[in-house]
Amino acid sequence: MKKNIFFILLLLVSLIGFSQEEDLLNNEWILHYMVIDGETTTILNAPYPSIVFNNSSNEFDVFATVNGFNYFAEFSPPTIFNENSFVVQEGGVTLGDCFSDCELENKYLGTILLGFEREFNYEIISESNGNKTLTIVTPEGNIAVHGNYFLSVDELTKRTTKIYPNPVEDVLHINSKELIIKKINVFSLLGTSIFETSDIDQNYSIDVSSLKMGVYFVQVIFEDGNDYMHKFIKK
Incomplete structure (x- = not known):
C-alpha cells in the first residue's frame, strides 16, 4: 500500500x-x-x-x-x-x-x-x-x-492590496505591496462614516474591537487617486 x-x-x-x-x-x-x-x-x-x-x-x-x-x-x-x-x-x-x-x-x-x-x-x-x-x-x-x-489599474490594486482577517474580531490589517496609501475610511453597511485616517503607510492596522457585530466596508484611497472598497465582517 x-x-x-x-x-x-x-x-x-x-x-x-x-x-x-x-x-x-x-x-x-x-x-x-x-x-x-x-x-x-x-x-x-x-x-x-x-x-x-x-x-x-x-x-x-x-x-x-x-x-x-x-x-x-x-x-x-x-x-x-x-x-x-x-x-x-x-x-x-x-x-x-x-x-x-x-x-x-x-x-x-x-x-x-x-x-x-x-x-x-x-x-x-x-x-x-x-x-x-x-x-x-x-x-x-x-x-x-x-x-x-x-x-489594468483595478487588477493591480486588487492583487497588491490585502485586507485580513475576514471575519475580524479585534484588529483589521491592511497591506499594499506596490501602491502608496493616502487615506483609509471605514463605513457601516448604511454608508455612515465610522473611521478615517490619513496618517498611514503601506502596512496599517485598525482596531475594530469596539465595533458591533455586522458588515462594514473599508475604503483604501491611494496616492495616484485610485481606490479599493472591501467588505469585512466584524464578529
Missing part, C-alpha cells in the same frame, strides 16, 4: 511540473511589474514588455522585447527547462539605440534577463477565469511578474 501511495505522489508531482512547463511554453507573457533592489516598476501603459519561451531548435528558446525593436534572446541554446526553473546558457541583448524606453529596456532586458549560465526560478498561478501569472525570480533575487493578459 505504501509503495502504491509513493508512486501516486510521484506521478502527481511529475504532472504538476509538466503543467508548469507547458504553461511556460504555450503563452506570451506580458510584464506587469518588476521589483529590482526593492524598487518596484509597474507597467500599466504601452510599451508592454513581453517574453516567450520555445522548446524548439529553429527559434530562440527565450525571446523578450520591450517595444519590438531591441530584444533579449538565448543565443546559445538549448535553454534548460525544469519544473520550476530554467537555465539560460548565453543570454544577449541587441545593441541598437533605444529611443523613448531606455530605462525600461535597461531594467527588463539588462538587469532582469541579461547574462550567462543564469538559473531563474519561476512559478505559474492559474485562476478560474483563465488568467495566469508568471513570476520569475533572478539569481540576484530580483522579481519580474508577468501575465497572459494586460494589467
